[in-house]
Amino acid sequence: MPELPEVETVRDGLARHIVGRQVTGVQVLRDYSVRRHEGGPRDFADRLAGRDITYAARRGKFLWLGLAGVDEVLVAHLGMSGQLLIKVPSEAAEPHRHLRVRMTLSAMDELARVARPDAQAPGQPVFLDFVDQRTFGYLAVSETVPTADGEPGGLGTGEAVVPELLAHIARDLLDPAVAAGTPGRAELVRRIKAKPAAIKRILLDQTVVSGIGNIYADESLWRAQVHGERPASALSRPALNRLLDHAFDVMTQALSQGGTSFDDLYVNVNGESGYFSRSLNAYGREGEPCRRCGAPMKRSEFMNRSSFWCPKCQTKPRR
DNA sequence: ACTGCGTCCTGGGGGC
DNA sequence: TGCCCCCAGGACGCAG
Numbered sequence: 080m081p082e083l084p085e086v087e088t089v090r091d092g093l094a095r096h097i098v099g100r101q102v103t104g105v106q107v108l109r110d111y112s113v114r115r116h117e118g119g120p121r122d123f124a125d126r127l128a129g130r131d132i133t134y135a136a137r138r139g140k141f142l143w144l145g146l147a148g149v150d151e152v153l154v155a156h157l158g159m160s161g162q163l164l165i166k167v168p169s170e171a172a173e174p175h176r177h178l179r180v181r182m183t184l185s186a187m188d189e190l191a192r193v194a195r196p197d198a199q200a201p202g203q204p205v206f207l208d209f210v211d212q213r214t215f216g217y218l219a220v221s222e223t224v225p226t227a228d229g230e231p232g233g234l235g236t237g238e239a240v241v242p243e244l245l246a247h248i249a250r251d252l253l254d255p256a257v258a259a260g261t262p263g264r265a266e267l268v269r270r271i272k273a274k275p276a277a278i279k280r281i282l283l284d285q286t287v288v289s290g291i292g293n294i295y296a297d298e299s300l301w302r303a304q305v306h307g308e309r310p311a312s313a314l315s316r317p318a319l320n321r322l323l324d325h326a327f328d329v330m331t332q333a334l335s336q337g338g339t340s341f342d343d344l345y346v347n348v349n350g351e352s353g354y355f356s357r358s359l360n361a362y363g364r365e366g367e368p369c370r371r372c373g374a375p376m377k378r379s380e381f382m383n384r385s386s387f388w389c390p391k392c393q394t395k396p397r398r
Numbered sequence: 399a400c401t402g403c404g405t406c407c408t409g410g411g412g413g414c
Numbered sequence: 415t416g417c418c419c420c421c422a423g424g425a426c427g428c429a430g
Contacts, residue, residue, distance in 0.1 A: 111407080140424075159423040160408080177408090213408045215424065248425095276401075285425070292424070383403070384423085
C-alpha cells in the first residue's frame with residue numbers, strides 16, 4: 080500500500096513528466112473511482128478537458144495537479160492499491176486489468192521541455208492511467224481555498240492554496256512548514272501534547288499530522304522506543320519531537336530508496352518491488368527478534384489494526 | 399470534542 | 415482440484 084514516500088515518488092514523477100501537458104481527453108471506466116466530486120464522473124471529465132497542468136503537489140497521501148486558468152485542481156488519492164501510470168500510446172494497446180480512469184495528455188509545451196530536459200516522451204502525447212485494484216483510491220476535481228497560515232498548500236507548489244476537499248488534512252512531516260525547529264513544528268508538538276488519546280491514534284490522525292499510516296506509525300514508535308498506547312499527553316515535548324524526527328527519518332529513508340521508478344514510465348506504488356519493505360524493523364515482524372534488543376516482537380490489535388512492537392524496548396503503559 | 403467502530407472494495411491466499 | 419470466505423488497508427461518517 081502506498082504510504083507517504085511512495086506517494087511523494089509519484090508526485091515527483093508527475094512533476095517531471097506531466098506538468099506542461101494539456102488534458103485532451105478523459106475516460107472514466109469505473110464510475111466509483113471518481114468520488115467526492117460533486118457533479119459526478121461526467122462533470123469530472125468535462126472540467127478536465129482542455130486544461131493545462133501547471134504543477135504537481137502533495138499533502139500527506141493526497142496528490143493534486145494544478146490546472147491553468149481556474150481555481151480548481153485534479154485531486155488523486157491512491158487508497159491502498161492505486162497507481163498513476165504514464166503510458167506512451169505504443170504501449171497502451173493492452174490496458175491494465177484494473178484501469179479505472181484514463182486521461183489523454185498532449186505533448187509537453189516548449190517551456191516545460193526546456194525546464195525539464197529529462198522528461199519522458201516530451202514530444203508526444205501520453206496516457207495518464209489511474210489503475211486501482213481495490214478501488215479505495217479516487218479522483219476528483221476540487222475547488223481550492225487559501226491556506227490558513229499563508230504558506231504553500233503542500234510540497235511541489237508555491238501557491239498558498241489547498242484543495243477544498245482536503246483542507247481539513249494537516250501538513251505532513253516532509254512539509255517545510257512543520258520541519259524540525261520551526262514554529263510550525265513547535266505548534267504541532269504543543270497540539271499533540273494537549274491530547275489525552277493514545278499516541279498511535281494521534282500519529283494516524285490525518286487532521287493532526289498527515290501521511291503517517293499504520294506501517295510508519297509502528298516504525299516510528301519502535302525507533303523512538305515508545306509504546307503506541309501511551310497517552311500523548313504523558314510524553315514530554317522533547318520525546319514528542321524525537322518521535323516526529325524518527326517518523327521524518329523513516330519516511331525520508333524510504334523515499335531515497337524508491338525514487339526512480341518513474342523513469343520507466345511506470346510507477347509501482349504497491350510496494351511490489353519491495354523497496355520499502357526491506358527496511359522495516361517493526362511492521363509484520365511478530366515473533367521475530369527485535370533488531371535492537373533481541374526480544375521477540377509482539378503483535379496486538381489496536382483500533383482494528385495490527386500493531387507490532389517490542390515488549391522490552393517499548394514498555395506498555397499500565398492502563 | 400472526543401472515541402470507537404462500521405463501511406467502502408477487490409482478489410489473493412488460506413482452509414477445507 | 416475447486417470453492418468459499420476472510421482479510422488487508424485509509425479515510426470518513428455516524429453513534430454514543
